[in-house]
Amino acid sequence: xxxxxxxxxxxxxxxxxxxxxxxxxxxxxxxxxxxxxxxxxxxxxxxxxxxxxxxxxxxxxxxxxxxxxxxxxxxxxxxxxxxxxxxxxxxxxxxxxxxxxxxxxxxxxxxxxxxxxxxxxxxxxxxxxxxxxxxxxxxxxxxxxxxxxxxxxxxxxxxxxxxxxxxxxxxxxxxxxxxxxxxxxxxxxxxxxxxxxxxxxxxxxxxxxxxxxxxxxxxxxxxxxxxxxxxxxxxxxxxxxxxxxxxxxxxxxxxxxxxxxxxxxxxxxxxxxxxxxxxxxxxxxxxxxxxxxxxxxxxxxxxxxxxxxxxxxxxxxxxxxxxxxxxxxxxxxxxxxxxxxxxxxxxxxxxxxxxxxxxxxxxxxxxxxxxxxxxxxxxxxxxxxxxxxxxxxxxxxxxxxxxxxxxxxxxxxxxxxxxxxxxxxxxxxxxxxxxxxxxxxxxxxxxxxxxxxxxxxxxxxxxxxxxxxxxxxxxxxxxxxxxxxxxxxxxxxxxxxxxxxxxxxxxxxxx
Numbered sequence: 001x002x003x004x005x006x007x008x009x010x011x012x013x014x015x016x017x018x019x020x021x022x023x024x025x026x027x028x029x030x031x032x033x034x035x036x037x038x039x040x041x042x043x044x045x046x047x048x049x050x051x052x053x054x055x056x057x058x059x060x061x062x063x064x065x066x067x068x069x070x071x072x073x074x075x076x077x078x079x080x081x082x083x084x085x086x087x088x089x090x091x092x093x094x095x096x097x098x099x100x101x102x103x104x105x106x107x108x109x110x111x112x113x114x115x116x117x118x119x120x121x122x123x124x125x126x127x128x129x130x131x132x133x134x135x136x137x138x139x140x141x142x143x144x145x146x147x148x149x150x151x152x153x154x155x156x157x158x159x160x161x162x163x164x165x166x167x168x169x170x171x172x173x174x175x176x177x178x179x180x181x182x183x184x185x186x187x188x189x190x191x192x193x194x195x196x197x198x199x200x201x202x203x204x205x206x207x208x209x210x211x212x213x214x215x216x217x218x219x220x221x222x223x224x225x226x227x228x229x230x231x232x233x234x235x236x237x238x239x240x241x242x243x244x245x246x247x248x249x250x251x252x253x254x255x256x257x258x259x260x261x262x263x264x265x266x267x268x269x270x271x272x273x274x275x276x277x278x279x280x281x282x283x284x285x286x287x288x289x290x291x292x293x294x295x296x297x298x299x300x301x302x303x304x305x306x307x308x309x310x311x312x313x314x315x316x317x318x319x320x321x322x323x324x325x326x327x328x329x330x331x332x333x334x335x336x337x338x339x340x341x342x343x344x345x346x347x348x349x350x351x352x353x354x355x356x357x358x359x360x361x362x363x364x365x366x367x368x369x370x371x372x373x374x375x376x377x378x379x380x381x382x383x384x385x386x387x388x389x390x391x392x393x394x395x396x397x398x399x400x401x402x403x404x405x406x407x408x409x410x411x412x413x414x415x416x417x418x419x420x421x422x423x424x425x426x427x428x429x430x431x432x433x434x435x436x437x438x439x440x441x442x443x444x445x446x447x448x449x450x451x452x453x454x455x456x457x458x459x460x461x462x463x464x465x466x467x468x469x470x471x472x473x474x475x476x477x478x479x480x481x482x483x484x485x486x487x488x489x490x491x492x493x494x495x496x497x498x499x500x501x502x503x504x505x506x507x508x509x510x511x
Contacts, residue, residue: 224247226251227286227316230283232308233281235247236252240276240353241271245264246264248353249321252320252322254322255323256324256349257325257348257349257351258347260344260350261340261342262322262351266339266340269340269341270356270357274298275297276295276354276355277295277296278294288308289308289309290306293306297377302354318379322351323376324351324382325350326349328384330388335363336363338359339357339358340358350385354376354377356373359373359388363497364396365395365399365400365498366454366497367390367393368390369391372388390459392452392462396462400493400505404447405448408423408446408466411423412439413439417434422509423491428474432474432476432482433477436474438472438473438474439473442469446469450493451464452464454497460497461497462495465491466490466492467488467491468487469487470486470487470488471484471486494510495507
Protein backbone atom coordinates (compact mmCIF):
# COMPACT_ATOMS: atom_id res chain seq x y z
CA UNK A 1 0.00 0.00 0.00
CA UNK A 2 1.46 3.37 -1.04
CA UNK A 3 1.67 6.48 1.17
CA UNK A 4 -1.10 9.06 0.79
CA UNK A 5 -0.26 11.94 -1.46
CA UNK A 6 -0.10 15.54 -0.27
CA UNK A 7 -3.26 17.59 -0.47
CA UNK A 8 -4.03 19.29 -3.67
CA UNK A 9 -2.82 22.91 -3.90
CA UNK A 10 -5.45 25.24 -5.39
CA UNK A 11 -4.55 26.94 -8.60
CA UNK A 12 -5.90 30.38 -9.35
CA UNK A 13 -7.95 30.38 -12.49
CA UNK A 14 -6.38 32.29 -15.32
CA UNK A 15 -2.83 31.97 -13.89
CA UNK A 16 -1.79 29.59 -16.65
CA UNK A 17 -1.01 26.81 -14.16
CA UNK A 18 -4.22 24.85 -14.59
CA UNK A 19 -4.16 21.30 -15.84
CA UNK A 20 -4.86 21.64 -19.59
CA UNK A 21 -6.62 18.31 -19.67
CA UNK A 22 -9.00 19.35 -16.98
CA UNK A 23 -8.10 16.24 -15.00
CA UNK A 24 -9.32 16.09 -11.46
CA UNK A 25 -5.99 14.62 -10.24
CA UNK A 26 -4.76 16.96 -7.51
CA UNK A 27 -1.28 18.51 -7.81
CA UNK A 28 1.44 17.58 -5.40
CA UNK A 29 1.74 20.09 -2.47
CA UNK A 30 5.34 21.15 -2.95
CA UNK A 31 5.70 23.46 0.09
CA UNK A 32 9.48 23.11 0.20
CA UNK A 33 9.81 23.79 -3.49
CA UNK A 34 8.76 27.42 -2.92
CA UNK A 35 11.79 27.93 -0.68
CA UNK A 36 15.50 27.42 -0.87
CA UNK A 37 15.51 24.90 1.99
CA UNK A 38 15.99 21.15 1.77
CA UNK A 39 12.92 19.37 3.08
CA UNK A 40 13.48 17.06 6.08
CA UNK A 41 12.56 13.38 6.09
CA UNK A 42 8.94 12.67 6.61
CA UNK A 43 7.88 12.27 10.20
CA UNK A 44 11.25 13.35 11.73
CA UNK A 45 10.50 16.99 12.48
CA UNK A 46 7.45 18.72 13.70
CA UNK A 47 6.90 21.76 11.48
CA UNK A 48 6.31 25.06 13.20
CA UNK A 49 3.96 27.56 11.60
CA UNK A 50 5.69 30.35 9.74
CA UNK A 51 5.23 33.84 11.16
CA UNK A 52 4.23 34.96 7.71
CA UNK A 53 1.25 32.59 7.47
CA UNK A 54 -2.19 33.76 8.52
CA UNK A 55 -4.03 32.04 11.33
CA UNK A 56 -4.89 28.41 10.43
CA UNK A 57 -8.27 27.80 9.12
CA UNK A 58 -10.33 25.04 10.71
CA UNK A 59 -13.11 24.04 8.34
CA UNK A 60 -16.28 22.28 9.33
CA UNK A 61 -16.64 18.62 8.53
CA UNK A 62 -16.53 18.41 4.75
CA UNK A 63 -19.01 16.47 2.73
CA UNK A 64 -18.03 13.33 0.97
CA UNK A 65 -15.93 13.86 -2.12
CA UNK A 66 -16.40 11.56 -5.02
CA UNK A 67 -14.75 11.30 -8.31
CA UNK A 68 -17.80 12.74 -9.96
CA UNK A 69 -17.70 15.82 -7.74
CA UNK A 70 -13.99 16.66 -8.26
CA UNK A 71 -14.84 19.36 -10.82
CA UNK A 72 -15.60 22.88 -9.60
CA UNK A 73 -19.15 23.87 -10.19
CA UNK A 74 -22.37 24.69 -8.53
CA UNK A 75 -22.41 21.35 -6.74
CA UNK A 76 -19.37 22.25 -4.64
CA UNK A 77 -20.79 25.50 -3.41
CA UNK A 78 -24.11 23.87 -2.70
CA UNK A 79 -22.78 20.98 -0.63
CA UNK A 80 -20.61 22.58 2.00
CA UNK A 81 -20.44 26.31 1.31
CA UNK A 82 -16.71 26.30 2.13
CA UNK A 83 -14.66 29.23 0.88
CA UNK A 84 -11.39 27.71 -0.25
CA UNK A 85 -10.19 31.11 -1.51
CA UNK A 86 -10.89 32.77 1.84
CA UNK A 87 -7.78 31.09 3.26
CA UNK A 88 -5.68 33.05 0.84
CA UNK A 89 -5.33 36.71 -0.05
CA UNK A 90 -6.47 36.06 -3.63
CA UNK A 91 -9.85 37.01 -5.00
CA UNK A 92 -12.11 34.03 -5.76
CA UNK A 93 -13.23 33.57 -9.37
CA UNK A 94 -16.89 33.86 -10.25
CA UNK A 95 -18.91 30.81 -9.41
CA UNK A 96 -18.84 28.27 -12.25
CA UNK A 97 -16.50 30.40 -14.36
CA UNK A 98 -13.46 28.15 -14.18
CA UNK A 99 -12.88 24.57 -13.08
CA UNK A 100 -11.00 24.28 -9.77
CA UNK A 101 -9.50 21.54 -7.70
CA UNK A 102 -10.51 20.73 -4.16
CA UNK A 103 -8.91 22.69 -1.33
CA UNK A 104 -5.77 21.02 0.04
CA UNK A 105 -7.12 20.92 3.59
CA UNK A 106 -10.20 18.88 2.67
CA UNK A 107 -9.85 15.39 3.93
CA UNK A 108 -10.95 12.56 1.65
CA UNK A 109 -14.36 11.06 2.24
CA UNK A 110 -14.93 7.57 3.40
CA UNK A 111 -14.17 5.05 0.76
CA UNK A 112 -11.32 7.08 -0.83
CA UNK A 113 -7.99 5.33 -1.12
CA UNK A 114 -4.58 6.86 -1.92
CA UNK A 115 -4.12 4.54 -4.79
CA UNK A 116 -7.05 6.14 -6.60
CA UNK A 117 -5.02 9.31 -7.32
CA UNK A 118 -1.68 9.40 -9.15
CA UNK A 119 1.30 10.24 -6.99
CA UNK A 120 4.42 12.08 -7.90
CA UNK A 121 7.76 10.90 -6.49
CA UNK A 122 9.42 13.20 -3.94
CA UNK A 123 12.55 13.28 -1.84
CA UNK A 124 10.56 11.69 0.98
CA UNK A 125 9.36 8.72 -1.11
CA UNK A 126 10.94 5.29 -0.64
CA UNK A 127 13.93 4.61 -2.82
CA UNK A 128 12.04 2.26 -5.06
CA UNK A 129 9.36 4.92 -5.76
CA UNK A 130 11.62 7.99 -5.80
CA UNK A 131 13.17 7.22 -9.11
CA UNK A 132 15.87 9.78 -9.99
CA UNK A 133 14.89 12.25 -7.25
CA UNK A 134 17.61 12.76 -4.66
CA UNK A 135 16.86 11.76 -1.11
CA UNK A 136 16.14 14.46 1.44
CA UNK A 137 19.03 15.53 3.65
CA UNK A 138 18.97 14.36 7.25
CA UNK A 139 18.92 17.35 9.60
CA UNK A 140 21.65 17.85 12.14
CA UNK A 141 21.41 16.04 15.47
CA UNK A 142 19.86 18.11 18.23
CA UNK A 143 17.49 20.07 16.01
CA UNK A 144 13.98 19.39 17.22
CA UNK A 145 12.09 21.55 14.80
CA UNK A 146 12.63 23.83 11.81
CA UNK A 147 10.54 26.88 11.12
CA UNK A 148 9.79 26.85 7.44
CA UNK A 149 8.71 30.29 6.28
CA UNK A 150 5.90 30.17 3.82
CA UNK A 151 5.98 33.15 1.48
CA UNK A 152 2.81 35.13 1.08
CA UNK A 153 2.40 36.82 -2.25
CA UNK A 154 2.09 40.56 -2.13
CA UNK A 155 4.01 40.95 1.13
CA UNK A 156 7.65 42.04 1.35
CA UNK A 157 10.15 39.51 2.63
CA UNK A 158 11.71 41.95 5.09
CA UNK A 159 8.68 42.31 7.34
CA UNK A 160 9.33 42.02 11.07
CA UNK A 161 8.41 38.80 12.85
CA UNK A 162 5.42 40.41 14.48
CA UNK A 163 3.86 41.52 11.18
CA UNK A 164 3.48 44.73 9.27
CA UNK A 165 1.47 46.45 11.96
CA UNK A 166 3.94 46.03 14.80
CA UNK A 167 4.03 49.01 17.15
CA UNK A 168 7.30 51.04 16.90
CA UNK A 169 9.89 50.48 19.55
CA UNK A 170 9.57 52.84 22.48
CA UNK A 171 12.14 55.62 22.36
CA UNK A 172 14.38 56.06 25.29
CA UNK A 173 13.48 59.27 27.03
CA UNK A 174 16.34 61.69 27.19
CA UNK A 175 16.82 63.20 30.59
CA UNK A 176 16.41 66.95 30.89
CA UNK A 177 19.68 68.83 30.95
CA UNK A 178 20.49 70.16 34.33
CA UNK A 179 21.29 73.81 34.82
CA UNK A 180 24.85 74.61 35.88
CA UNK A 181 25.25 75.73 39.48
CA UNK A 182 24.78 79.42 40.26
CA UNK A 183 28.42 79.94 41.25
CA UNK A 184 29.60 78.77 37.82
CA UNK A 185 27.35 81.34 36.15
CA UNK A 186 28.75 83.99 38.49
CA UNK A 187 32.35 83.13 37.62
CA UNK A 188 31.57 83.25 33.89
CA UNK A 189 29.88 86.64 34.32
CA UNK A 190 32.89 88.03 36.21
CA UNK A 191 35.29 86.81 33.51
CA UNK A 192 33.19 88.34 30.71
CA UNK A 193 32.92 91.64 32.62
CA UNK A 194 36.68 91.70 33.17
CA UNK A 195 37.29 91.15 29.45
CA UNK A 196 34.92 93.98 28.54
CA UNK A 197 36.58 96.35 31.04
CA UNK A 198 40.03 95.47 29.71
CA UNK A 199 39.01 96.09 26.10
CA UNK A 200 37.48 99.47 26.99
CA UNK A 201 40.53 100.46 29.02
CA UNK A 202 42.95 99.34 26.33
CA UNK A 203 41.16 101.42 23.71
CA UNK A 204 41.01 104.56 25.86
CA UNK A 205 44.24 104.42 27.88
CA UNK A 206 46.59 107.40 27.53
CA UNK A 207 49.59 106.85 25.31
CA UNK A 208 52.88 108.34 26.46
CA UNK A 209 55.18 109.13 23.58
CA UNK A 210 58.83 108.93 24.47
CA UNK A 211 60.87 111.97 23.44
CA UNK A 212 63.60 109.60 22.34
CA UNK A 213 61.48 108.32 19.47
CA UNK A 214 62.42 110.11 16.30
CA UNK A 215 59.43 110.76 14.11
CA UNK A 216 60.26 112.09 10.67
CA UNK A 217 58.39 115.16 9.56
CA UNK A 218 56.43 115.36 6.35
CA UNK A 219 59.28 117.26 4.77
CA UNK A 220 61.74 114.53 5.75
CA UNK A 221 59.48 111.90 4.32
CA UNK A 222 59.54 113.75 0.99
CA UNK A 223 63.18 114.90 0.99
CA UNK A 224 64.16 116.85 -2.13
CA UNK A 225 66.31 115.18 -4.73
CA UNK A 226 69.72 116.90 -4.85
CA UNK A 227 72.38 115.95 -7.36
CA UNK A 228 75.33 117.75 -5.65
CA UNK A 229 76.37 118.65 -2.13
CA UNK A 230 76.56 122.41 -2.76
CA UNK A 231 72.93 122.41 -3.85
CA UNK A 232 71.94 120.68 -0.62
CA UNK A 233 73.73 123.31 1.51
CA UNK A 234 72.19 126.15 -0.47
CA UNK A 235 68.71 124.68 -0.15
CA UNK A 236 69.22 124.21 3.60
CA UNK A 237 70.27 127.82 4.25
CA UNK A 238 67.56 129.26 2.02
CA UNK A 239 64.92 127.22 3.87
CA UNK A 240 66.17 128.58 7.21
CA UNK A 241 66.14 132.14 5.90
CA UNK A 242 62.55 131.64 4.75
CA UNK A 243 61.49 130.27 8.17
CA UNK A 244 60.64 126.81 6.77
CA UNK A 245 62.06 124.58 9.48
CA UNK A 246 60.54 121.36 8.12
CA UNK A 247 62.10 121.82 4.70
CA UNK A 248 65.46 122.72 6.25
CA UNK A 249 65.45 119.52 8.32
CA UNK A 250 64.68 117.46 5.23
CA UNK A 251 68.20 118.18 3.94
CA UNK A 252 69.86 116.12 6.65
CA UNK A 253 69.47 113.95 9.72
CA UNK A 254 68.49 115.28 13.17
CA UNK A 255 70.42 114.54 16.36
CA UNK A 256 69.07 112.76 19.43
CA UNK A 257 68.51 115.80 21.67
CA UNK A 258 65.29 117.61 22.46
CA UNK A 259 63.45 119.00 19.45
CA UNK A 260 61.64 121.67 21.43
CA UNK A 261 63.31 124.43 19.36
CA UNK A 262 62.85 122.76 15.97
CA UNK A 263 59.48 124.42 15.43
CA UNK A 264 58.41 127.29 13.17
CA UNK A 265 57.78 129.73 16.05
CA UNK A 266 61.27 129.24 17.49
CA UNK A 267 62.84 129.81 14.06
CA UNK A 268 60.75 132.94 13.51
CA UNK A 269 61.91 134.34 16.86
CA UNK A 270 65.51 133.65 15.83
CA UNK A 271 65.07 135.37 12.49
CA UNK A 272 63.41 138.33 14.22
CA UNK A 273 66.52 138.78 16.38
CA UNK A 274 69.08 137.94 13.67
CA UNK A 275 67.88 137.23 10.10
CA UNK A 276 69.91 135.10 7.72
CA UNK A 277 70.80 137.03 4.58
CA UNK A 278 73.41 137.25 1.79
CA UNK A 279 73.71 133.49 1.30
CA UNK A 280 76.60 132.49 -0.96
CA UNK A 281 77.52 128.84 -1.46
CA UNK A 282 80.68 127.95 -3.37
CA UNK A 283 79.87 125.62 -6.30
CA UNK A 284 81.42 122.17 -6.11
CA UNK A 285 81.63 119.06 -8.24
CA UNK A 286 79.52 115.96 -7.77
CA UNK A 287 82.14 114.30 -5.53
CA UNK A 288 82.82 117.09 -3.02
CA UNK A 289 82.03 116.19 0.63
CA UNK A 290 82.82 119.62 2.14
CA UNK A 291 80.93 122.70 0.95
CA UNK A 292 81.99 126.25 1.77
CA UNK A 293 79.24 128.79 2.47
CA UNK A 294 79.09 132.43 3.53
CA UNK A 295 76.07 134.38 4.83
CA UNK A 296 75.03 137.16 7.16
CA UNK A 297 73.49 136.24 10.54
CA UNK A 298 72.02 139.46 11.88
CA UNK A 299 74.96 141.89 11.85
CA UNK A 300 77.55 139.13 11.97
CA UNK A 301 79.23 137.78 8.85
CA UNK A 302 79.59 134.01 8.94
CA UNK A 303 81.81 131.74 6.86
CA UNK A 304 81.59 128.02 7.45
CA UNK A 305 82.17 124.59 5.91
CA UNK A 306 79.30 122.09 5.80
CA UNK A 307 79.78 118.35 5.57
CA UNK A 308 77.65 116.54 2.97
CA UNK A 309 77.14 112.85 2.21
CA UNK A 310 75.79 110.89 -0.71
CA UNK A 311 73.00 108.44 0.07
CA UNK A 312 72.53 105.01 -1.47
CA UNK A 313 69.85 106.36 -3.78
CA UNK A 314 72.29 108.95 -5.19
CA UNK A 315 70.75 111.86 -3.29
CA UNK A 316 73.07 114.36 -1.55
CA UNK A 317 72.31 115.56 1.97
CA UNK A 318 73.98 117.32 4.86
CA UNK A 319 75.75 115.02 7.29
CA UNK A 320 73.54 116.64 9.98
CA UNK A 321 70.88 119.33 9.83
CA UNK A 322 71.14 120.31 13.52
CA UNK A 323 73.79 121.00 16.16
CA UNK A 324 73.52 119.16 19.47
CA UNK A 325 74.11 121.45 22.47
CA UNK A 326 74.30 120.24 26.06
CA UNK A 327 72.33 122.01 28.79
CA UNK A 328 74.43 121.61 31.96
CA UNK A 329 73.41 124.76 33.86
CA UNK A 330 71.97 124.48 37.35
CA UNK A 331 68.31 125.36 37.27
CA UNK A 332 65.54 125.97 39.78
CA UNK A 333 62.26 124.17 39.42
CA UNK A 334 60.48 127.44 40.26
CA UNK A 335 62.16 129.47 37.51
CA UNK A 336 61.07 128.42 34.00
CA UNK A 337 63.48 128.30 31.08
CA UNK A 338 61.94 129.69 27.92
CA UNK A 339 64.06 129.86 24.74
CA UNK A 340 62.70 131.72 21.73
CA UNK A 341 59.21 131.43 23.21
CA UNK A 342 59.41 127.65 23.80
CA UNK A 343 59.37 126.29 27.34
CA UNK A 344 62.23 123.86 27.90
CA UNK A 345 61.69 120.99 30.30
CA UNK A 346 64.29 119.07 32.28
CA UNK A 347 66.40 118.03 29.29
CA UNK A 348 70.14 117.67 28.99
CA UNK A 349 70.53 118.18 25.23
CA UNK A 350 69.01 120.55 22.69
CA UNK A 351 68.95 120.31 18.89
CA UNK A 352 69.60 123.73 17.33
CA UNK A 353 69.87 125.16 13.81
CA UNK A 354 71.91 128.27 12.90
CA UNK A 355 70.34 131.33 14.54
CA UNK A 356 70.01 133.32 17.75
CA UNK A 357 68.48 131.91 20.96
CA UNK A 358 67.34 134.11 23.83
CA UNK A 359 66.48 132.79 27.31
CA UNK A 360 63.64 134.21 29.36
CA UNK A 361 61.84 133.21 32.56
CA UNK A 362 58.35 134.41 31.75
CA UNK A 363 58.23 136.05 35.24
CA UNK A 364 57.80 139.81 35.92
CA UNK A 365 60.41 140.05 38.72
CA UNK A 366 63.17 137.73 37.43
CA UNK A 367 65.05 137.50 34.13
CA UNK A 368 68.03 135.65 32.72
CA UNK A 369 71.05 137.83 32.15
CA UNK A 370 71.79 138.96 28.61
CA UNK A 371 74.89 136.78 28.61
CA UNK A 372 72.71 133.70 28.41
CA UNK A 373 71.75 134.53 24.82
CA UNK A 374 73.60 132.25 22.40
CA UNK A 375 74.22 132.50 18.68
CA UNK A 376 74.72 129.32 16.65
CA UNK A 377 76.70 130.43 13.60
CA UNK A 378 76.80 127.04 11.92
CA UNK A 379 76.33 123.35 12.56
CA UNK A 380 79.78 122.99 14.13
CA UNK A 381 78.58 124.78 17.30
CA UNK A 382 79.20 122.58 20.35
CA UNK A 383 79.51 125.00 23.31
CA UNK A 384 77.45 123.76 26.24
CA UNK A 385 75.06 125.97 28.21
CA UNK A 386 76.76 125.70 31.58
CA UNK A 387 75.34 128.76 33.36
CA UNK A 388 71.99 130.50 33.44
CA UNK A 389 72.43 133.54 35.71
CA UNK A 390 69.22 135.30 36.78
CA UNK A 391 68.75 138.98 37.70
CA UNK A 392 65.97 140.91 39.42
CA UNK A 393 64.15 143.02 36.89
CA UNK A 394 63.46 146.72 37.36
CA UNK A 395 59.86 145.94 38.17
CA UNK A 396 61.09 143.34 40.60
CA UNK A 397 63.30 145.81 42.45
CA UNK A 398 60.47 148.30 42.79
CA UNK A 399 58.10 145.66 44.11
CA UNK A 400 60.71 144.33 46.54
CA UNK A 401 61.53 147.81 47.88
CA UNK A 402 57.91 148.55 48.58
CA UNK A 403 57.38 145.23 50.27
CA UNK A 404 60.52 145.69 52.42
CA UNK A 405 59.63 149.26 53.45
CA UNK A 406 56.17 148.15 54.54
CA UNK A 407 57.61 145.27 56.54
CA UNK A 408 60.20 147.46 58.28
CA UNK A 409 57.61 150.10 59.18
CA UNK A 410 55.44 147.50 60.84
CA UNK A 411 58.42 146.24 62.82
CA UNK A 412 59.27 149.75 64.07
CA UNK A 413 55.71 150.32 65.26
CA UNK A 414 55.43 146.93 66.96
CA UNK A 415 55.35 147.45 70.78
CA UNK A 416 57.33 144.44 71.76
CA UNK A 417 60.98 143.97 72.62
CA UNK A 418 61.48 141.32 69.91
CA UNK A 419 58.74 141.51 67.27
CA UNK A 420 58.31 138.33 65.20
CA UNK A 421 59.99 138.33 61.75
CA UNK A 422 61.59 141.71 62.37
CA UNK A 423 65.21 142.94 62.58
CA UNK A 424 64.59 144.44 66.07
CA UNK A 425 65.81 142.74 69.23
CA UNK A 426 66.28 144.90 72.34
CA UNK A 427 67.42 142.84 75.29
CA UNK A 428 67.21 144.53 78.70
CA UNK A 429 67.88 143.50 82.28
CA UNK A 430 64.80 145.22 83.63
CA UNK A 431 61.20 144.62 82.64
CA UNK A 432 59.61 147.40 80.64
CA UNK A 433 56.06 148.55 80.14
CA UNK A 434 55.27 147.33 76.57
CA UNK A 435 52.77 150.10 75.96
CA UNK A 436 55.60 152.64 76.35
CA UNK A 437 57.90 151.09 73.73
CA UNK A 438 58.87 153.53 70.98
CA UNK A 439 61.46 153.40 68.19
CA UNK A 440 62.90 156.23 66.12
CA UNK A 441 64.75 155.58 62.83
CA UNK A 442 68.04 157.38 62.59
CA UNK A 443 68.27 156.51 58.86
CA UNK A 444 64.73 157.11 57.67
CA UNK A 445 64.87 154.99 54.47
CA UNK A 446 67.56 152.37 54.47
CA UNK A 447 65.73 150.19 51.88
CA UNK A 448 65.68 152.24 48.67
CA UNK A 449 69.43 152.22 48.21
CA UNK A 450 69.86 148.49 48.79
CA UNK A 451 71.19 146.18 46.07
CA UNK A 452 68.84 143.32 45.18
CA UNK A 453 70.37 140.16 43.89
CA UNK A 454 69.29 136.59 43.24
CA UNK A 455 70.40 134.05 45.77
CA UNK A 456 73.29 131.96 44.46
CA UNK A 457 71.87 128.78 45.95
CA UNK A 458 68.33 129.36 44.74
CA UNK A 459 67.59 131.50 41.71
CA UNK A 460 63.97 131.91 42.80
CA UNK A 461 64.92 134.01 45.87
CA UNK A 462 65.91 137.70 45.72
CA UNK A 463 67.68 139.28 48.67
CA UNK A 464 69.17 142.61 49.82
CA UNK A 465 71.27 143.74 52.81
CA UNK A 466 69.40 146.43 54.76
CA UNK A 467 71.19 148.57 57.47
CA UNK A 468 68.80 149.18 60.32
CA UNK A 469 69.79 152.14 62.55
CA UNK A 470 67.32 153.37 65.22
CA UNK A 471 66.88 154.36 68.89
CA UNK A 472 64.78 152.50 71.44
CA UNK A 473 62.67 154.13 74.19
CA UNK A 474 60.57 152.54 76.97
CA UNK A 475 59.52 153.06 80.63
CA UNK A 476 60.58 150.63 83.28
CA UNK A 477 57.94 151.94 85.66
CA UNK A 478 55.79 155.03 86.10
CA UNK A 479 58.72 157.30 86.93
CA UNK A 480 61.75 155.70 85.18
CA UNK A 481 62.42 155.66 81.42
CA UNK A 482 65.31 154.66 79.18
CA UNK A 483 67.64 157.31 77.92
CA UNK A 484 67.23 156.08 74.37
CA UNK A 485 69.25 153.04 73.45
CA UNK A 486 70.94 153.19 70.02
CA UNK A 487 70.71 150.10 67.77
CA UNK A 488 72.58 149.88 64.44
CA UNK A 489 72.76 146.53 62.64
CA UNK A 490 72.51 145.22 59.07
CA UNK A 491 69.78 142.70 58.32
CA UNK A 492 69.06 140.67 55.18
CA UNK A 493 65.64 140.89 53.58
CA UNK A 494 64.65 137.91 51.42
CA UNK A 495 61.60 137.17 49.28
CA UNK A 496 60.38 134.59 46.75
CA UNK A 497 60.60 136.63 43.55
CA UNK A 498 58.68 134.15 41.39
CA UNK A 499 55.38 135.79 42.37
CA UNK A 500 53.35 137.50 39.70
CA UNK A 501 52.08 140.36 41.88
CA UNK A 502 53.92 142.69 44.30
CA UNK A 503 51.23 142.22 46.93
CA UNK A 504 52.13 138.53 47.04
CA UNK A 505 55.76 139.19 48.05
CA UNK A 506 56.55 138.22 51.63
CA UNK A 507 59.71 139.66 53.25
CA UNK A 508 61.66 137.47 55.60
CA UNK A 509 64.34 139.05 57.83
CA UNK A 510 67.52 137.42 58.90
CA UNK A 511 71.20 138.02 59.55
